[in-house]
Amino acid sequence: PDSSDSDLELSSVRHQPEGLDQLQALTKFTKKELQSLYRGFKNECPSGLVDEDTFKLIYAQFFPQGDASMYAHFLFNAFDVDRNGAISFEDFVVGLSVLLRGxxxxxxxxxxxxxxxxxxxxxxxxxxxxxxxxxxxxxxxxxxxxxxxxxxxxxxxxxxxxxxxxxxxxxxxxxxxxxxxxxxxxxxxxxxxxxxx
The missing domain is CATH 1.10.238.10 (EF-hand)
Incomplete structure (x- = not known):
């Protein structure tokens, strides 16, 4: 296979979320909820990571009547806890858990x-x-x-x-x-x- 295929495999391996059990311990979601959140997340971001531009695009769809880019920027930084410029599934569900169930x-x-x-x-x-x-x-x-x-x-x-x-x-x-x-x-x-x- 050409290298881009194996790169893709590597990146999906690299960003496999922590075990569901571990995520369940870190959040207030059930295993079922985590699985369906993960499916949705992978659907939107096949690479398993959301960068700020993607995050802004997703947000813009929710607020077509305004300009969401600045708020999305701040929100992105709040979710990107380890400051690596990307939101992983873990970052996402841990933040979401606080916001919805905290x-x-x-x-x-x-x-x-x-x-x-x-x-x-x-x-x-x-x-x-x-x-x-x-x-x-x-x-x-x-x-x-x-x-x-x-x-x-x-x-x-x-x-x-x-x-x-x-x-x-x-x-x-x-x-x-x-x-x-x-x-x-x-x-x-x-x-x-x-x-x-």
Whole structure:
């Protein structure tokens, strides 16, 4: 066989997902669910890995009325835990498990990681604004109620002031968890975020 065939075999061997048992232990999915998720994943990404461009394409189909590319970029980075520029099936199901079945605490940890764009352990106002803007862009002009251009900025001002309890200009994971769990409003905005996934 020519080399491209054997390369293909190699890459599919390389990205065989961890044993189902192991994935089952890492996630809150049943074996059956994992199998059907894997079939869907392989269908979309025969190589077993999703790069950022593919991820953006998949996302664009869900939000034809807006521009999802920036949000997809942030989301991709949140799923790509080992920072290797690709999302494997493991990365995907572990993230999905948290988002769909995780405890409030796990979901908030995941959200914090999404908002902490440079992964330094703090959320800055700029980071929060970048994420909010990307969500507004993705929802497009048809968001109801009609969204004004300055809405994300106001949103962030309000959130950030509530979250930055010691007023040092950054939000720590502790501040984030505490505020979100105390504040119904913020919690429901986080739910909005869940529907976006």
């Amino acid at each position: 405890t409030v605490h796990e979901k908030l940890n995941w959200a914090f990681n999404l908002y902490d764009i440079n992964k330094d352990g703090y959320i800055t106002k700029e980071e929060m604004l970048a994420i909010m803007k990307s969500i507004y862009d993705m929802m497009g002009r048809y968001t109801y109620p009609i969204v004004r251009d300055d809405a994300p900025v106001e949103h962030v001002e309000k959130f950030f002031q509530k979250m930055d309890r010691n007023r040092d200009g950054v939000v720590t994971i502790e501040e984030f968890l505490e505020t979100c769990q105390k504040d119904e409003n913020i919690m429901s905005s986080m739910q909005l975020f869940e529907n976006v996934i």
